Amino acid sequence: MTDTSTQTPLLQIRDLSVRFRTDRGHVHAVNGVSYDLMPNETLCIVGESGSGKSVHALSILRLLPEPPAEITSGRIHFDGRELLTASRQTMFDLRGNGIGMVFQNPMSSLNPVLTIGRQITEVLRRHMKMDGRAAHVRAVELLDRVRIPDAASRIHSYPHEFSGGQRQRIMIAIAIACNPRLLIADEATTALDVTTQAEIIQLVRELKDEKSMAVIWITHDLGVVAGIADTVQVMYAGAIVERGPVDAIFNDPRSAYTFGLLNSLPDVSDVHGARTRLRQIDGMPPDLHALPAGDPFAPRNPYATERCFLERPPLRQAEDAEPGHLVAAWYDLRKVTRREAVG
Amino acid sequence: MSVAAFFKNIQGGHVGLFVLTIVVLLAIFAPLVSPDNPVRSDLRGRLAEPTLSLTEMGSAPLGRDQLGRDILSRMIYGSRATLLVALCAVVVGGIVGVTIGMISGFSGGILDRILMRITDIQLAFPLMLLALLMVAAMGANFFNLIVILALTSWTRYARIVRGEVLQLREREFVLSAVAAGASAWRICVRHILPNIMAPIIVVATLELGRVIVMESALSFLGVGMQPPTPSWGRMLAEGRSYVSRAWWLAAFPGLGIMLVVLSINLIGDWLRDVFDPKR
Amino acid sequence: MPGPSPLLDVRNLVKRYESAPREAPPAVDDVSFHVNAGETLGLVGESGSGKSTIGRAICMLSPPNSGSIVFEGREISRSSQNELQKVRQRMQIVFQDPFSALNPRMRVGEFVAEPLVIHGRYRNRSERRDVVAEQFRLVGLDPDAMGRYPHQFSGGQRQRICIARALILGPSMIVADEPIAALDVSIQAQIVNLLADLQERTKVSYIFISHDLRMVQHICHRVAVLYRGRIVELANVVDLYSNPLHPYTQRLLSAVPIPDPARERARQRSLGPLSFGNEGSLIEAREGHFVRLPSLP
Numbered sequence: 022m023t024d025t026s027t028q029t030p031l032l033q034i035r036d037l038s039v040r041f042r043t044d045r046g047h048v049h050a051v052n053g054v055s056y057d058l059m060p061n062e063t064l065c066i067v068g069e070s071g072s073g074k075s076v077h078a079l080s081i082l083r084l085l086p087e088p089p090a091e092i093t094s095g096r097i098h099f100d101g102r103e104l105l106t107a108s109r110q111t112m113f114d115l116r117g118n119g120i121g122m123v124f125q126n127p128m129s130s131l132n133p134v135l136t137i138g139r140q141i142t143e144v145l146r147r148h149m150k151m152d153g154r155a156a157h158v159r160a161v162e163l164l165d166r167v168r169i170p171d172a173a174s175r176i177h178s179y180p181h182e183f184s185g186g187q188r189q190r191i192m193i194a195i196a197i198a199c200n201p202r203l204l205i206a207d208e209a210t211t212a213l214d215v216t217t218q219a220e221i222i223q224l225v226r227e228l229k230d231e232k233s234m235a236v237i238w239i240t241h242d243l244g245v246v247a248g249i250a251d252t253v254q255v256m257y258a259g260a261i262v263e264r265g266p267v268d269a270i271f272n273d274p275r276s277a278y279t280f281g282l283l284n285s286l287p288d289v290s291d292v293h294g295a296r297t298r299l300r301q302i303d304g305m306p307p308d309l310h311a312l313p314a315g316d317p318f319a320p321r322n323p324y325a326t327e328r329c330f331l332e333r334p335p336l337r338q339a340e341d342a343e344p345g346h347l348v349a350a351w352y353d354l355r356k357v358t359r360r361e362a363v364g
Numbered sequence: 365m366s367v368a369a370f371f372k373n374i375q376g377g378h379v380g381l382f383v384l385t386i387v388v389l390l391a392i393f394a395p396l397v398s399p400d401n402p403v404r405s406d407l408r409g410r411l412a413e414p415t416l417s418l419t420e421m422g423s424a425p426l427g428r429d430q431l432g433r434d435i436l437s438r439m440i441y442g443s444r445a446t447l448l449v450a451l452c453a454v455v456v457g458g459i460v461g462v463t464i465g466m467i468s469g470f471s472g473g474i475l476d477r478i479l480m481r482i483t484d485i486q487l488a489f490p491l492m493l494l495a496l497l498m499v500a501a502m503g504a505n506f507f508n509l510i511v512i513l514a515l516t517s518w519t520r521y522a523r524i525v526r527g528e529v530l531q532l533r534e535r536e537f538v539l540s541a542v543a544a545g546a547s548a549w550r551i552c553v554r555h556i557l558p559n560i561m562a563p564i565i566v567v568a569t570l571e572l573g574r575v576i577v578m579e580s581a582l583s584f585l586g587v588g589m590q591p592p593t594p595s596w597g598r599m600l601a602e603g604r605s606y607v608s609r610a611w612w613l614a615a616f617p618g619l620g621i622m623l624v625v626l627s628i629n630l631i632g633d634w635l636r637d638v639f640d641p642k643r
Numbered sequence: 644m645p646g647p648s649p650l651l652d653v654r655n656l657v658k659r660y661e662s663a664p665r666e667a668p669p670a671v672d673d674v675s676f677h678v679n680a681g682e683t684l685g686l687v688g689e690s691g692s693g694k695s696t697i698g699r700a701i702c703m704l705s706p707p708n709s710g711s712i713v714f715e716g717r718e719i720s721r722s723s724q725n726e727l728q729k730v731r732q733r734m735q736i737v738f739q740d741p742f743s744a745l746n747p748r749m750r751v752g753e754f755v756a757e758p759l760v761i762h763g764r765y766r767n768r769s770e771r772r773d774v775v776a777e778q779f780r781l782v783g784l785d786p787d788a789m790g791r792y793p794h795q796f797s798g799g800q801r802q803r804i805c806i807a808r809a810l811i812l813g814p815s816m817i818v819a820d821e822p823i824a825a826l827d828v829s830i831q832a833q834i835v836n837l838l839a840d841l842q843e844r845t846k847v848s849y850i851f852i853s854h855d856l857r858m859v860q861h862i863c864h865r866v867a868v869l870y871r872g873r874i875v876e877l878a879n880v881v882d883l884y885s886n887p888l889h890p891y892t893q894r895l896l897s898a899v900p901i902p903d904p905a906r907e908r909a910r911q912r913s914l915g916p917l918s919f920g921n922e923g924s925l926i927e928a929r930e931g932h933f934v935r936l937p938s939l940p
Contacts (some may be wrong), residue, residue: 217689223912242828244902246902247907248900267904268905283902286828287858298836299832299835302829306827306829536740536743537754539738543702544735544812545761554746554749559746
């Protein structure tokens with residue numbers, strides 16, 4: 022990545038909060054999320070179910086059903102436009118050619134009764150104002166680009182005639198059809214086999230460089246993150262708990278949650294040391310109906326201080342860390358883990 | 365709780381339950397609550413208009429029919445036959461239909477195919493024609509009417525139950541019961557049945573409404589409840605010829621049927637929610 | 644075959660689904676392996692490899708078309724209903740999706756107790772309650788939660804409930820079919836640790852079916868790699884991960900993402916060809932390390 026400090030961000034999110042109305046009151050899914058995304062940057066957002074990672078992405082595209090969802094505060098600035106106050110038409114145009122999105126389950130995103138050619142050309146005709154012939158040629162090119170073999174004839178096939186991995190490739194073809202400046206992939210490889218996942222990741226990496234897109238990759242798999250991220254952002258209970266360059270996050274985590282996640286993975290490099298206990302994070306994610314006043318991770322955090330239970334820590338520059346390495350914590354993880362190592 | 369809050373918390377099901385309870389109580393205590401003998405005719409009061417004032421023949425707030433019988437009393441007594449027949453028909457049809465649907469869905473194979481073909485044939489047969497034929501063959505009495513109505517009813521349960529069972533059979537908690545060595549009976553009763561109660565109840569309420577209408581239709585055609593036993597359907601049928609001169613003959617039984625069917629459907633919706641353990 | 648007779652010995656297992664086209668190869672084709680007492684065997688493979696089908700066939704949830712399954716010295720694929728009931732007390736299964744694995748209309752305490760009821764153990768109600776409460780504690784759940792319904796539990800807790808139920812008859816073998824795939828990362832480690840602890844205590848054997856090669860490496864003693872219904876490689880975990888012989892295993896391992904940015908960047912993925920032959924015969928390349936020789940062109 023080039024020096025980002027002089028560029029203007031492609032996407033700016035400020036203080037975004039989203040909640041859902043339910044029978045039991047409000048679910049606070051996203052709570053005051055702020056960050057910048059630079060052009061051509063790959064941002065990985067890591068979190069578990071209920072962390073708000075998908076909800077916040079859907080609110081960028083205004084794809085959340087409102088109600089029950091409700092964006093209670095925030096600004097989302099994309100490429101010179103404010104999205105939260107944008108008209109339906111603006112959002113519609115933007116979903117086509119500003120931001121492309123790929124979801125976990127390609128089968129539910131594709132229309133089963135239309136050929137994939139029809140589904141790709143429709144996007145091209147509507148958003149790029151292409152005529153039928155040009156759209157067809159372009160669609161074949163796109164399918165070829167995402168490595169669907171024999172694209173010219175497969176374009177007449179229906180979604181069920183493709184494998185899961187191929188369907189996800191088709192979704193990517195549709196998402197990049199109008200040369201978006203941002204691609205959002207929400208658990209796009211979670212349902213796929215590991216070899217297929219590796220191929221899709223490789224493909225997205227190539228496309229990103231080719232098209233100078235920024236990518237927001239949402240996943241729970243830290244292995245995938247290590248492979249593609251420039252910047253990593255860890256979310257918990259609807260808030261960012263840590264954010265920074267990928268190497269800093271993996272090698273020098275400052276949030277106990279990030280640290281716990283990394284530690285809970287089996288160590289694959291140690292082929293002879295199998296069958297040790299994993300270092301698990303105890304407890305369960307918090308109830309989003311009633312978030313505690315303090316750090317929501319505090320009850321599961323062995324390093325939590327008294328202040329963690331009382332007051333929510335702000336996201337701020339971590340001490341003695343790379344610039345841009347932010348953490349929301351009252352404790353200093355380096356000190357407590359060092360003490361642990363000595364003791 | 366304030367009055368406003370009370371009304372805010374009322375659900376359709378509560379209203380339905382309230383109305384149905386009143387109707388059922390009236391039916392049970394018919395001899396006590398009806399102002400008149402339902403079969404006593406008095407030609408002096410022929411087609412008397414609904415009125416709240418007392419005449420020499422007694423009160424008739426809903427008017428009198430073509431033989432001068434009190435419509436309110438006839439409706440109260442008529443609800444007995446209508447509700448009892450409908451309820452029995454729905455329960456019998458339900459038991460038969462659920463059993464057949466479960467066997468069909470759970471056993472699969474040839475038995476499933478045979479049972480479903482029978483169901484298809486039954487569904488394809490025009491119900492009204494079937495009912496008329498059966499009445500012609502078996503005669504019209506209370507018991508036969510229940511059998512006929514149940515026969516037109518079980519297929520709907522069977523179809524829906526079979527579909528649900530086919531889905532549930534692949535669910536992992538059912539597989540886990542198989543792996544634990546549970547008998548087919550235990551799996552059906554403990555694991556499948558409780559999970560298909562919601563659709564069964566919905567079908568049952570819809571069927572209850574439909575069966576009441578059908579009983580009325582049969583009575584309307586003269587093959588349902590036989591005179592002099594009053595039923596709402598027969599009252600509706602008899603009132604038909606007078607509808608231009610005396611609207612109340614047909615209007616009140618019709619209104620009664622509508623009210624009861626609506627109440628039952630409201631209760632059905634409400635029960636479905638109540639049975640959902642997530643609430 | 645090393646040592647005394649194994650706990651489970653599967654020979655030439657074939658399973659063909661009725662719904663599949665006749666000319667299609669069977670979902671499971673001539674699969675043989677064994678599991679020793681107290682051991683964890685991993686079955687890994689991608690979707691369509693037949694790994695779950697094998698698990699279900701062993702538990703006689705969908706009986707195999709041919710082959711033999713000898714469990715605790717008993718041939719179970721041709722055993723009577725009566726004998727099968729005995730087997731069911733000794734072998735249990737845990738499924739992937741903890742949401743559909745619990746009966747939503749049954750209190751979880753009753754759900755865990757059900758195998759006891761089925762097999763007529765602890766007929767005394769309060770005694771049974773105590774056994775179930777003990778089981779709840781064993782898997783790290785609060786026995787006070789026995790009266791609740793499944794929807795009141797999180798995914799990880801539900802999986803604990805399933806494990807409690809599977810273990811309550813004291814089985815010698817548990818087939819765990821993708822037991823952590825549907826769980827959050829921080830919960831996966833909890834469940835894997837729980838399975839390991841329980842094995843240490845009860846000496847139960849696991850067949851651990853998974854597509855997560857990192858977790859398989861962590862928890863299994865031996866691993867069988869499946870490709871299109873056949874075992875292409877079977878070895879102890881150290882040999883398999885440090886010296887994979889079959890090209891499919893190599894491809895699979897090379898695709899596994901490593902949570903380390905520096906290593907990920909340095910990595911050359913050899914994704915290689917998209918399909919492999921799974922014909923040929925399984926030969927023992929080194930002691931205990933079996934590989935299916937790719938057929939010669």
